[in-house]
Amino acid sequence: MPSESELSDELGVSRATVRTALAKLAANGLILRKQGDGTYVNAHVREASAHFGNLWDLVQLIEGNGYKPSIKLVSVSKRRATEKEVLALALETGEEVVCLRRLFYADDQPVILADNAIPLSLLKEPLEDIDGNLHIRDIFQRYFHQKISLAITEIRSTVLGADAGQRLGVESGKSILQLQVTLYGRNNLPLAVGTNIFNDAILRLSLVQAWV
Amino acid sequence: MPSESELSDELGVSRATVRTALAKLAANGLILRKQGDGTYVNAHVREASAHFGNLWDLVQLIEGNGYKPSIKLVSVSKRRATEKEVLALALETGEEVVCLRRLFYADDQPVILADNAIPLSLLKEPLEDIDGNLHIRDIFQRYFHQKISLAITEIRSTVLGADAGQRLGVESGKSILQLQVTLYGRNNLPLAVGTNIFNDAILRLSLVQAWV
DNA sequence: AAGTGGTCTAGACCACGGC
DNA sequence: CCGTGGTCTAGACCACTTG
Numbered sequence: 001m002p003s004e005s006e007l008s009d010e011l012g013v014s015r016a017t018v019r020t021a022l023a024k025l026a027a028n029g030l031i032l033r034k035q036g037d038g039t040y041v042n043a044h045v046r047e048a049s050a051h052f053g054n055l056w057d058l059v060q061l062i063e064g065n066g067y068k069p070s071i072k073l074v075s076v077s078k079r080r081a082t083e084k085e086v087l088a089l090a091l092e093t094g095e096e097v098v099c100l101r102r103l104f105y106a107d108d109q110p111v112i113l114a115d116n117a118i119p120l121s122l123l124k125e126p127l128e129d130i131d132g133n134l135h136i137r138d139i140f141q142r143y144f145h146q147k148i149s150l151a152i153t154e155i156r157s158t159v160l161g162a163d164a165g166q167r168l169g170v171e172s173g174k175s176i177l178q179l180q181v182t183l184y185g186r187n188n189l190p191l192a193v194g195t196n197i198f199n200d201a202i203l204r205l206s207l208v209q210a211w212v
Numbered sequence: 213m214p215s216e217s218e219l220s221d222e223l224g225v226s227r228a229t230v231r232t233a234l235a236k237l238a239a240n241g242l243i244l245r246k247q248g249d250g251t252y253v254n255a256h257v258r259e260a261s262a263h264f265g266n267l268w269d270l271v272q273l274i275e276g277n278g279y280k281p282s283i284k285l286v287s288v289s290k291r292r293a294t295e296k297e298v299l300a301l302a303l304e305t306g307e308e309v310v311c312l313r314r315l316f317y318a319d320d321q322p323v324i325l326a327d328n329a330i331p332l333s334l335l336k337e338p339l340e341d342i343d344g345n346l347h348i349r350d351i352f353q354r355y356f357h358q359k360i361s362l363a364i365t366e367i368r369s370t371v372l373g374a375d376a377g378q379r380l381g382v383e384s385g386k387s388i389l390q391l392q393v394t395l396y397g398r399n400n401l402p403l404a405v406g407t408n409i410f411n412d413a414i415l416r417l418s419l420v421q422a423w424v
Numbered sequence: 425a426a427g428t429g430g431t432c433t434a435g436a437c438c439a440c441g442g443c
Numbered sequence: 444c445c446g447t448g449g450t451c452t453a454g455a456c457c458a459c460t461t462g
Binding site (some may be wrong): 225226227228229232247248249250376 | 449450451452453454458459460461
């Protein structure tokens with residue numbers, strides 16, 4: 001790529017401005033910077049599906065694999081929080097959670113079964129209004145009036161159960177990926193916990209890391 | 213945290229300098245920045261094991277789980293590259309690769325079985341000299357005179373084979389994580405492909421993503 | 425309204441890599 | 444040696460959040 005000074009001349013901005021822009025690209029692994037040498041575009045990025053560590057953004061994950069993503073709501077309900085959920089979501093025992101079960105498709109093929117539990121106390125709109133086909137980001141914005149600011153994803157290997165197997169159209173008993181996600185809001189409080197059963201026979205889960 | 217202006221005053225540096233420092237922390241999810249509000253330390257980071265997307269750095273991964281890491285060389289040899297390796301490493305058919313098989317321990321418990329294949333043509337020192345207990349970064353620096361600049365890791369779920377099961381002290385047939393890593397050098401050419409069998413019953417593989 | 429982080433300028437010097 | 448990116452300064456204004 002052109003050097004920083006060339007870019008700042010051509011674009012009519014200061015070098016500092018060019019640098020902050022390039023820094024963002026570099027942070028996502030899109031370009032590689034080498035002191036004393038130059039800046040290069042990262043030709044290997046296309047090989048990865050989750051460029052920016054967006055493990056929790058299932059829509060992007062499917063797109064990154066070159067498929068057209070779509071979401072289908074399986075069920076929405078409310079129930080008492082389990083002990084695990086009480087712990088993870090910082091609830092009082094006996095509090096209720098909203099349960100979203102959704103199925104993600106890649107080109108009309110089911111690939112991810114996503115279960116989410118969200119504290120009922122955060123819900124700002126009627127439960128029945130929830131449009132389960134939306135992006136999780138928009139669901140939180142619209143019905144919970146919350147913004148997601150942090151996600152922690154734990155990746156596990158597990159054996160596919162009968163129920164999930166049927167939903168995904170895969171014989172149960174197979175080895176499959178499980179992404180356990182905890183989402184946090186702007187106030188640093190937990191918004192949701194989720195379990196995503198991920199058919200890694202169809203979708204690749206690959207990450208880039210650019211070295212300093 | 214103190215505001216940028218406070219920090220720049222206290223530390224006697226310009227605000228721009230403070231900003232670049234904070235930007236690095238934010239990129240790794242260690243702090244959260246909110247325009248119009250302030251900068252906050254991310255208390256949830258400690259829940260993650262691989263903060264910086266370092267999926268290929270197994271030593272850091274083990275440390276992140278709170279264990280003391282150690283490496284034991286199982287075998288080092290050379291052989292013809294497989295077809296897959298020819299493709300992934302951009303070799304000619306029939307070229308040879310150096311094969312490193314290593315076992316990673318967490319507090320003296322085997323947790324990761326790592327197989328690496330590196331083009332023999334890159335080797336700059338005698339094969340026998342290789343110290344398999346070193347960090348992969350140092351192995352490349354010392355014996356191949358190469359620096360790792362990019363890594364792409366693909367995460368899969370698989371069934372544990374008999375051989376790997378024995379090495380890891382786990383009964384074979386279990387569901388387990390497989391990390392397939394491709395390392396690239398400064399010149400953007402592939403340095404190595406690796407398959408890491410990862411016992412996720414002991415080690416957690418968790419990642420943070422800070423939202424913008 | 426006051427304070428925060430986000431963006432930007434126009435300079436300067438340093439550390440590194442390739443030739 | 445020269446050009447590259449890395450670091451740094453001392454200002455300025457804007458966008459946003461909170462009280």
